[in-house]
Each structure stands twice: as C-alpha cells, then as structure tokens.
Amino acid sequence: MAPSLQLDGDSGACNESRRVLRIAGVSGGVFDRFRSIQDLAKDPSIHVLFGDWISEISMTFRGNERASRAADAEQVAFEMSFISALKPAIRDIAENRQRMAVNAGSCDPEAMAKVVQQLVKDYGTDLKVSWVTGDDVTAQFTEMLNSGEKFPSLPSDTSIDQWGVKPVCAQAYLGGVGIAEALRHGADIVICGRVADAAPVVGAAMWYHDWTREDFTELAHALMAGHLLECSSYVTGGYYTGFKKELLQSNKFSNLGFPIGEIESNGEFVITKEKDAGGIINVRTVTAQLLYEIQGPLYYNSDVTARIDRMRLAEDGPDRVRVTGVIGLPPPPTTKIGITARGGWQAEIHFFLAGLDIPEKVELVKKQTLESMGEYRKDFTTLTFNVTNVGSVAEHPKNQTSATVDLRIFAQSKNPDIMSTGPHKGVAPDTPSFAKWCIENCLQGYPGGTPAMDLRQSVGKPFFEYWVALFPQDRINHEMHTFDGRSVPILPPTVTAMYPRQQESYDTSSPLALDSWGPTVRAPLGHIVHGRSGDKSSDCNLGLFVRHNDEWDWLRSLLSVSKLRELLEDEDTGKKIDRFEIPSLNAVHFLLKDHLDRGANSSSSYDILGKNVCEYVRCKLVEIPKVFYERGTI
Template sequence: MPIIGYANGHTDGEQKALRIAAVSGGVFDRFRAMQDLAKDPSINVLFGDWISEISMTFRGNERASRASDAEQTAFELSFVAALKPAIKDIAKNKQRVAVNAGSCDPEALARIVQQLVKDHGTDLKVSWVTGDDVTKQFKNMLKSGEKFASLPSDTPIDQWGQDPICAQAYLGGAGIAEALRHGADIVICGRVSDAAPVIGAAMWFHNWGGEDFTQLAYALVAGHLLECSSYVTGGYFTGFKKELLYANNCTNLGFPIGEIEADGEFVITKEENAGGIVSIQTVTSQLLYEIQGPLYYNSDVTARFDGIKLVQEGPNRVRVSGVVGLPPPPTTKIGVTARGGWQAEVHFFLTGLDIKEKVELVKRQTLESMGDYRKEFQTLTFNVTGSVPANPRNQASATVDLRIFAQSRNPDLMSAGTHKGVAPDTPSFGKWCIENCLQGYPGGTPAMDLRQSIGKPFFEYWVALFPQDKIDHQVHTFDGQTILIPPPTNTKVYPRWQQSYDTASPLPLDTWGETVRAPLGHIVHGRSGDKSSDCNLGLFVRHADEWDWLRSLLSVGKLRELLEEEDKGKKIDRFEIPALYAVHFLLRDHLDRGANSSSTYDILGKNVCEYVRCKLVDIPKLFYGRGTI
C-alpha cells in the first residue's frame, strides 16, 4: 500500500481510522467524559454538543440584551468546567477538540479557553468559528419581503405574530476542518449542525474535499449517531430492561467512539471500562432519532438513510455501511428567536372518584376569578395527567395531577414584573388559581411549592431555510488570521416535502395466523424526538421475518388510529428502512410550538414513542412467543 500523508501530520504505511469520541450530548450531560476520554491516547478528536433549541433561545436573548446588561454571557460556561481537568491530557496525547459551546458568542468563550490553557501550562492553540449569527441578513431579507416559511407548518413568518430578536444559521463542518488544518488544537463554534464537528474532523484527518460526498455523508451519519453521547450506548433504549437494568449495566453508560475510515465507512463502539452496550438495536434507535425522512440535509452534504446497513462486528462494535452521499442544498436551517412573554403553572392533586367533574369545578371557579383578565392570556390550559384505576391499591395510584398552565405578555399579571413582591389585592395568575381552595372540590389539595406560579420568561422559536451564500462563515485562528469559508458551489435543490409512502403491497394481517392482543411495544422497539414543532417517530423489530408484519401493520392510517386523541389531524409522512426493519413517521407540527413554548409535559416529543408502544394491537403468536422486549 502506498505511503499516505494525512492533513493531521502523521504519515503511515496504512490508512488509519479517525477515532473520535463524543464527550457531551447536551449542557446537562455527565462532566466526566472529557476528563476520562482525554486519557486515551488512541483517540484523535474529542467533540461535544452543548446547545439545543432551548439553549439557543436563551443565549440568543442574552446576546440581544447585552447592550443593556454588560454581565450577560451568551455561551455555555459549563464547557469550561468539563475542559479544565482534561487540558493536560489533551496536550499530552495531542488530541483535538471541537465543540459548539460558543453558542451565541464563540469568540468570548475562545478568549476564556485561551487563557485557561495558558494557565495550565500548555501551548494548546484555540481558534473559533463565526457566521452563524445571521440576524442582520435575516432582518434585511424580511424587510425585502422574504417569507421564511416555517419548516413544520409551511406558514409564512408574517403570520407568526412575534418580533424576532435574533437568527442563527446551522453551519457545516468545513470551517472546523479549516481551523484544524491551520493548526488549532481546540475549535470553539457557535450554532453548527450537531454532526458538523465530526464532519469537520473527518475532512481534516482524511484530507477529504468539499465534493467527496460519499465520505462526507458517512461522516454526517456518524456525527448523527455520536452527538447525543450515551443515547447510542443504551440511553433511551426501549430494550433497557434486559440489556441494562436486569443485567446490572445501567449506572455508568459508556460514551461512544466512532472509528471513521478513509472511504467513509465507520464503526460505532464505546469506552471499554464503562457500562452500556453498542448493538444493532441501540444504533438503530439513535439512527431513527430526530430525522425528517429518507434524506438528511446538512450544509456540507446530503445523506440518504433508507439504504443503510448495520453489522455487529463484535461485542460493542457495529459497522455502518450503505450510506449514499448527495450534494448539499443551497440553503441551511435557521432558528429565529422571539421573546414570547411569561409563563407559569399551578398544580392541584385530585384523588379518587369524579375526576372529570372535579376538574370542571376547578376550571369554572378559576375562570370566574379571572374575569376579563382571561383575555390577556395567550395560552390557558387545564390538563390532567394520570388516571385512577378501578379499586386502587394505594392512595398514590388513585391520585392525578391537574396542571393549570398560562402564558401572557403581561408581566404584572404573571407576578413577574419589576416589583419585589405581590400585594394581596394584586390581580395575578397564582392568586386566581389558589383563592378558590376553600370553595373547591372534595379533598382539594394544591401543590404547596408555589414558585412555579411566578411567571418566568419563555421564547418563541421559528425554523426556516436560509441561503448559504448569504452567510459570512469565517475561521479566526489562534495566530490572528481570519479565513473566509465559501459556501458550497455544487448544490442541489430538493423538494420541500420529502418522499412519503405507505407500503405498496401490504400483506393481510392474518397471514401469520393466530394473534395475541398485547401492547405494540412488547415486540417493537422505537425512538421519537423533536425538531422544532415536528415530531419524528421510528419503530423497528428485531427479526427479519417480523418486518413484513410491521410494514403491513403500520400505515399512516394505523398510526392515526393508535394516536387516538393525540392525532392533531396534520400531515404525517412515512418511509421505510428495510435493512433495519424500520418504519419511520414524521408528525408535522405535532408539538405545541416546540420545546421553548410548549404547554404540554412532552416538550421534546420523546414520549410520543412510548405512548404509541403501549397501545394494544394484534401481534402474531409466532412472534410473541419469542419473548418480549
């Protein structure tokens, strides 16, 4: 084999795989990962995801508020806490780091990290990437009449009714690759796509070009699998009982590692000295998480998912192949933030009989107390969580939670104004909810911690498309250079709606003989999640002979039947991944405005899957007899 020179400086007689480890799937992830994985000299790159749609809105507001509040920070300071104990090992093992913790101010975080590595006696070089803040370009285009139609609902932004304060574009990995090529050890980014650090690291390591679409698509899929850290090593896995809980393997799930080869194919594995599992089922679960259809779009490349194949190469090693790479679209996603107002909630506990009537009593009394003020609430809901079984065995099982949830633009109405306290006679949401206790329902019991009745700010979030050629994507190097990252020139315009279909030739459901009436989730794995107000739902089976049954059963119509009262009547897209025995649905605009402003408990759409899996269906005895998940 010829000698190959790599962009990262090593020369070897064999093509080596990039070993890249995920050290954070979100701002609340376990901090130990970076410190522990930095000790492994076989790992080339550490990367982490520190921001979400929720944190983007908070940091965007902080950035927009900076003129009036010099103390506002618009980045994720928790990254610094995770980095500190790892710095010396990162330097010793010559590892690279790429993260999005810069959020809405990557330069400010980079300056802090530059001083931090210096204080630890290392010469690690810190660069940062900008261009994701497209607020000025967005507002100019808005004034020129650009519609910025919502991706979930397809409605134009002028119907939103909100005043945007910032807009962030999802950048790709090309800037990260360029920073690494110019000698950066640590690259601080703002809003890049979740997979961008993996794409950028692989471009740098294997010296791929911007039109190596097959290789880039593999890196995109690898990044998608790795970016939620332990989601792919057993977190959120519907097979957790046997594989993790009963196996006493659930308390320290290992963080995942990707081994990306020069042709793009890769293996997902994990830390050796930690718990969790990497199996075809855990990888399939994460593969199906938060996708939109058979095509996965990124600023650098488009990956086709419906031909993907997984092979269990060994314990905790799954090889991924069958990825098809296509040109990227000329657009990328943007998230637009607006200040929504204030939200608050009050909880009551209702026990035993007549739950429906008790809820109605609370609702009528509360609305009467509010009088005309109820018109000042944008959102006002009375939701019951739980139900009372027949002849309950204890009081807890006979108790449900009534949640009164409100949103308003009036801070005083929500007791969220500038005044320190609330006078007893001041009209307020919390007071109206509580003042009826003594004329209330039998057993009336409010939750006594009323801090949630004091309004807290919430944000509205709008997701649309933005032209890549209007983004000022730049790398700022540790030695003072500024490098412009041009937009891709080889792009493809894709239809706004992806391919959606039911199975062309479903088999009669009596094909498999006698059935058992049981929850779908007894033999079907799944995963669901959110992208703005869209909710995706992927369901899959374990065995090849179960695939025809699953694809024949799960039509769009059947899903609506299983959703019952949760069916919003909106568009549902469907496609299949035959090699994974998977059916995927995209429930468009299913979630109440998304995580930032939702009035429901399931703000992230993660429980949609668990709701559907608990619904009763007729399962062939042949399959059920193999044992449940």
C-alpha cells in the same frame, strides 16, 4: 496537516496503511455528565473529542442574552458548563496531542475562545485555540425580512408574518468546513457557535482524511457518524427501549460509556464505546439513535446531503457496529436557521385530586378558576387544564398515591402583571394574578382540595418562541479565526442541488393481510417493537423497528399512516404525517408535522421534546402474531 502515522482503531498498534479517525462524543447537551472529557482525554488512541452543548432551548436563551447585551455588557452568551468539564482534561489533551471541536460557544464563540485561551495557559500548556463565526445571521435575516422575504416555517409551511411576535435574533446551522480549516491551520481546540450537531465530526473527518468538499459519499458517511455520536450515551443504551433485559438484567445500566466512532478513509465507520464503562453497542441501539430526530430519507446538512434509507448496520464484534451504504449527494444551497422571539411569560400551578369523581372535580376547578379570572381570561394566549393518569385512578387502590392524579393549570400571557412577575407601569402590588386566581378557590373547591405547596412555578417566567426556516448559504459570513490572529473566509459550496420542501412519503407497497401469520395476541405494540422519537422544532419524528427479519412484513403492513392516527387517538392533531421505510433496518419512520405545540421553548405539553410520543404509541394494543409474541418480549 493530519499526522502521517496513526493508531489502528482495532488493535491500538501503529498502522500506516489503514488510516482510521477515532473520534469520541463527549457531550449530548449542557447537562451531560462532566466526567466525559476528563476520562476520554486519557485515551491516547482517540484523535478527536467533540461535543454538543447547544439545543433549540439553549439557542433561544443565549440568543436573547446576546440581543439584550446592551443592557448588561457583562452578560455572556456561551455555555460555561463546557469550561467546567474541560478544566480537568487540559493537560491530558495536550500530552496525548488530541484535538477538540465543540459548539459550546453558542452565541459568543469568540468570547468563549478567549476564555479557553487563557485557561490553557493557566494550566501550563501550549494548546492552540481557534474559533468559527458566521452563525449569527440576524442582520442579514432582518434585511431580507424587511425586503419581503416570507421565511416559511419548515414544520407548518406558514409565512413568518403570521407568527405574531417580533424576532430578536436569527442563527444559522453551519457545517463542518470551518472546523476542518481550523484544524488544518494548526488548532488544537475549535470553539463554534451554532454548527449542525454532526458538523464537528464532518469537519474532523475532512481534516484527518484530507477530503474535498465534493467527496460526497465520504462526507455523507461522516455526517451519519456525527448523527449517531452527537447525543453521547443515547447510542450506548440511553433512552433504549430494550433497557429491561439488555441493561437492567445484564447489570450494564451504570455509568453508560461514551461513544467512539472509527471513520475510515472511504467514510465507512464503526460505532463503539469506552471499554471500561457500562452500556452496550449493538445493531438495535444504533438503529434507535439513527431513527432519532430525522426528517425523512434525506438528511440535509450545509456540507452534504445523505440518503439514509439504504444504510446497512452489521455487528463487528462485541460492542461494535459497522455502518455502510450511506449515499452522498450535494448539499442544498440553503441551510436551516432558528429565529428567536420573546413570547411573553408563562406559569403553572398544580392541584392533587384523589379518589372518586375525578372528571367532575377537574370541571369544578376549571369553572371556578375561569370565573375568578373574569375578563382577564382574554389576556392569556394559552390556558390549559391537564390531568395526568388519564384523569382516573386504579379500581380499589392499595394506597393513596395510586388513587391520586395531578391537575396542572398552565398559562401564557404577554401581560407581565397578571403573571406575577412584579409590578410594571405603576401597577399596584395587589393586582390580581394567575396564582391568586388559581389559589383563591381552595376553600370553596373540590373535596380534598390540595394545591402543591411549592408555588415557585406559579410566578411567571419569560418564555421564547422559535421559528425554523431556510436561509441561503451565500448570505452567511462564515469565517474561521486562528489562534494567531488571522481570519479565513469559508466560502459557500459551489456544487449544490435543489430539493423539494416535501420529502418522499408513502405507505408500504403490497401490504400483507394481518392474519397472514396465523393466530394473534392482543398486546402492546412495544412488547416486540423497539422505537425512538424526538423533536425538531414543532415537528415530532417517530421511528419503530423490529428485531427479526421475518417480522418486517408484519410491521410495514401494520403501520400505515391511518393506523398511526388510530393509535394516537386523542393525540392526533389532524396535521400532515409523512412516512417512509428503511427495509435494511426493519424500520418504519413517521414525521408528525407541527405536532408539538410550537416546540420545546413554548409548549404547554408535558412532553415538550416529543420523546414520549414513542412510548405512548408503543403501549397501545395491537394484534401481534402469536408466533412472534411467543419468542419473548423486549
């Protein structure tokens, strides 16, 4: 059970009447700063530490490792970086009686739990380590697939039989109920596989406040707290479009603090951060993170559905933002699954082009390379020639760097031999290859022909395809395994609701004429508009918002779907774009369906995660009312 006496989140004093769960986000991914657990474990006012170590990219790699284990029985399929971050914090976690829940178990939570169990003993503590399973639904998925289930893609709505590759594993996004049960059964550390990014916060809040599975308003608030906290310093100034003035000029850019949520018994919460660290928390940084990786006005989770278009944010003191107004609805009877397949091999090679005639130089490289490939061109499933700097250089450049562009030749193939991955099936070592075809034309190539001398990227490496679909929760074998050898089944929710696959989408009602505010200045949209974008599989979300309430009518009137397509220009794929508004946050949100060339695992784009879609749109010229522009730029 949760302790009966807790520390007050504001003052640090004991308070029996106001129970506040203080939970800290200590990792947004496998490459986050390792200091987080060690530093936050020293703060006895923090009750729970949680972290996210799994991305769609890591899911595919670990899923393939799990599927390939027969060939290498010693291979692990969990995130070892968590172990490195945990070690120096173990004694403080034990001394301060903190709890921890992480998804670092990836595709092998039991194996990781056993490693952590031994580790805490080695450090002389009695911390109890439990784990949650059930996210591996490969067997159930395969059975359903063989029975004719189509598993339509969430981004494209196409049937999986059109995918063209063979699935090797399927992983379901679990909720927080298993984590709550582990904590209720006395666990100090809970190791999970693929739970939803926000699930540890939902589970910790369920445990701490003793919520039921039908406390939808409370659960929905906790879900959004988890959404805001799970990317660590993204909410404390990381990726923030106001970084110039609010971080650089104010000297708060160094060592951004990790975020802390203070969740009350009714679900409402405050987002704050470490006191003795850099970064900032304000309505704008929280809005930016709220708009990241959402799909529409409904935020789905296997525990609860949150309606977010009526959320309210308010400053609650220095580096504190209070969040209210989340509407809780029953969860759907399904949850999301990620399906991994081996896509083949990919490689790339770079050439540097300088000075005049850039388009013609690119054309020469392309034609000579394709001629070298001959009939082997048909063996490439992807072959692109991409130029940075829009294929041009500055007029009368001041130095050679500003006169140089990067030509990237990117290839994918299911044939390992032509991707230089080594001889296969008795193929001779001198078999023609992607790298050879690209390089052999140097001496007959463009003026100044210069390849990048590090050719390691030209050697093919495996890549994976990733398919996102829905899966029935009642087909998942969700279990919690205790530190003392018991297994507790986690039943699917009994109260659910069906939701349409297509979320609400609309252009603004009653748009105002864009000359309503008087004279305008033609300037980049991002001079007065903040934003954030990101990926979910091959979908890309884009959220844009303004600083001042009187700018809202201009923003919503300007940013229609057709206007976004105009701003995207050549980047517009012609596929569906959804749009909705959050007036309380002065925000417009777009979901660009199937925009990212199959997603991060297999994309041929530079922007594999969709994070620069926002920055591209913000740099486009629009007519900004002079009265707004003269207030000063972001």
